[in-house]
Amino acid sequence: MMRSDQRRGNVLGVLLLGCAAVWGAGCKKEQPQASAPVDAGVVAVADAGVPDAGSVAKVVKPLRFSDVALWPQGTTLMVTYTLTNPGTAQGRGDACLSLLDDQGMVIEVKRMGGITVKGGATDSFEDKVSLGVTAWKQTRTVMLYTAGDNRCSSGVLSATSELLRLLPTGQPAPADAPAPQALQDSQATDFEVSGVELIQAGLSDDYTLTYTVKNVSGHRASGSGCLRAYVGPEGAPHLEESPEGDFNLAPGASETIKDFVIFDNDRNWDRVTVLRLFTSPYGCADYADTDNTGFKFMKPASVHAPQEGVESEPAGDPEDETGMDSSDAHDPEEEFKSDQQAPHGE
Missing domain, CATH: 2.60.40.10 (Immunoglobulins)
Incomplete structure (x- = not known):
């Protein structure tokens, strides 16, 4: 009778010969699949609650503003806008608005409201913010951007969207507008x-x-x-x-x-x-x-x-x-066109 250890050796030899034959026929060992390519400068995020193995990368891209309309009503500024999410990951956080003076210095930063936009989708929003009369009179340009929850006051460095610079009338700001300067703490x-x-x-x-x-x-x-x-x-x-x-x-x-x-x-x-x-x-x-x-x-x-x-x-x-x-005697309402569009979505 063949001894048990000799029998195990013969079986192992047959298995090794079989694998060698398969690889010799042009098959190669299966390698781990690389993650889906991500655009330069963006982050891949796995779906929450799904194991890493086999999960599909979510592409995060900056959100984009469009169809923005601004109109002050006393001590309130009404804002309507559309946000487009060109990535595949959900975009969420806060919509922010900065008021800038004639030197590009931040006068005030306002949180407009919370936003959520699914990947590849577009959504429209209507918000209103409290408006100081003195601050608005000094405003020469307005900056719109999105940021993480409660991060508006951190400024544009925390932006998760493209920056949109406008005149107080809602028209695009001129290309030669002074570059925005970070808000400094007052003492x-x-x-x-x-x-x-x-x-x-x-x-x-x-x-x-x-x-x-x-x-x-x-x-x-x-x-x-x-x-x-x-x-x-x-x-x-x-x-x-x-x-x-x-x-x-x-x-x-x-x-x-x-x-x-x-x-x-x-x-x-x-x-x-x-x-x-x-x-x-x-x-x-x-x-x-x-x-x-x-x-x-x-x-x-x-x-x-x-x-x-x-x-x-x-x-x-x-x-x-x-x-x-007298340099602050500026009323953007006087520049509004009489045919200003109605709020988006109404």
Whole structure:
């Protein structure tokens, strides 16, 4: 009888001869299949929840804007647009809008809304964003782009779409428009305050603060004012505080702000002796420190707690008086054509 180890050796020899015969006939060992080619500069992403083996690569390409229409309505900007996804992977995130000044500096960045566009598909959107009157008057071009969720404020460096630059009318921006400049963080030291005036209308509870703020930095800076009222020695905590206007200024530009002063307790006007006007990116949410000492002034002798039953004469909204420079006196609405198209999809 043949021994078991000899039998196993004979069987193995037959198998090896069979494989050699097959390869010798022109067949070659099967190699792992390469992934589908991906366009240069894009990323291949496997379907979520599907094993890597055998999965088909999803091609991610920048989204494209088209059919954009802009129209301001008071303090709101209506925007309609179409997004095309030329890739095969789903595009999702946020649609973003940047307002740029005449130097290409970012005035403000707005999130328009969330977007989702399937690969190879096209979809239309209609959004509205809050609009500061002062910021819109200074806007010379508008930049549209998409970014990941909550990434609009990161700027165009995080864009997942092609960038679309337009005039405030919705027409294409000229080719020689200044290149966009990244938004820089504002600091309390960017601002200089002068011309502070506090007035009470008669014996009423109508108190108005007027001041001029100047951007002394080399970049665009935005912020707001905060008036704090004090009693007692230097360094004592403030007794009252009141927000006092917002501003967004180009380097070297100034603006005159006029706003109401509102205390939680009007009777404290008879206790207050010293006031400080702070200007910083965060207004009353900011703390006073060595970089933000505020503009100190004594409470005018004519300002007191209001007399009960006395009302002030009706007056216009002091925020309407912006005191903008003539270089900022630009109203894009006046450039709109009378035959502006209706919102897309209506």
